[in-house]
Structures are given as structure tokens and as C-alpha cells.
Amino acid sequence: GDSVTQMEGPVTLSEEAFLTINCTYTATGYPSLFWYVQYPGEGLQLLLKATKADDKGSNKGFEATYRKETTSFHLEKGSVQVSDSAVYFCALSEKTSYDKVIFGPGTSLSVIP
């Protein structure tokens, strides 16, 4: 079945450091890929998405590129801020299976001043 693997962390970075959170997936079809973010005490919210190979999703300074050849969707940000401290979830949804999203285990990020 489909699955998502991501580095679990926790990841601790200093403010203005470069961030990479790795995400790889296994899918039987051709899925859309997502990054969701969960701030402390809140529900998840969509950060960015990509629906086809080589698409780049971007939002709030975060970027991720859909790499079909390596089945990856790594999240990057050039300069993190304390306000980026959160848990980040990589996820996929098959275009042919319209009613389910598969989430990775989440990566906890702490940014220290």
C-alpha cells in the first residue's frame, strides 16, 4: 500500500539557519503531494502542495519540488524563524482514490533565537 516516510526529528535549528526536511513516498499510482504544518496546540493546516512531477509548491518562504524519479518531496526554507517552530507532516493522496490522504509520522522543528 501507499506510505510516506520522513525524518522524525526532533530538529533543532538556530534562527536564520537553512532547513531541509526529507520526505519520500511509495505509491501505486500518481499521487498529489502535500506538506501540512501543525503549530503548538492547533490543528493541521496546509502549507503547500504539488499535483504533478516537477511542480514546485511554495508558501511563506517554504518550498518543495515533486521529484517522481526519486519519489521525494523534500521541504526547504532558506532562513527559519522562531515562529516556524511546529510539526511538519508530509502527505500524499492518490488521484484515483479520491477519499483518503496518507500522512507521514511528522517532523518536529524547534527554532531557537
Added chain:
Amino acid sequence: NAGVTQTPKFQVLKTGQSMTLQCAQDMNHEYMSWYRQDPGMGLRLIHYSVGAGITDQGEVPNGYNVSRSTTEDFPLRLLSAAPSQTSVYFCASSYGGSLAYNEQFFGPGTRLTVL
């Protein structure tokens, strides 16, 4: 526009008790779902609904019931609580059609502890 609301925020139950977690959305979304979040396991789908009167099982449905009598509400019932159901529960909703293209909107969660 309140989005997705969940009540209660916190709940402690004893083994064997039953309860209902409430979820409501005011966005006229057709799709609604319940997830549980456990450390190191991400979110796992419990039940979902693609419209009023239609529900289906997700990955971990045992011990839970749902119904969808209106578009707005999607309650989750624990029939006989067990310690293994200690978790954080999230309700989510989305426009109709494929989740591959439509964003899910999540509620703030209910933290449930079963003693």
C-alpha cells in the same frame, strides 16, 4: 465563519465509558473525516463521509461509530472506551471531489485520555 469546530477540547474517561466527540463545519463541505494522532505515527483515518447519509471506514475504525445526518455535523462515538483509545482526535473537512486536489481544513483537536 468559524471553520471546523470540535468539542470538547479535553476529556478524561474511565475504561468502558462511552462518549461522543462533536465536530461541525460551516463551509458547506461535502467531505468530512476523523483522524487520530499518536506519537510517531502521524494521523490515521478512523472514519470518513463523502456527504450526508454516507459514511465509510478508514484505517482504524474498530471501537468507533459515526453518522452524518446533516452536511454540517459529523460526530464520533466511542462505544466502550479503552486505554488504547487515548489519543488526540482531529476532525477535518473538504470540498467534494478528490482530496488529491482539495485542501483539508482541520479542527483544533480533542485530547482524550482513557484511564
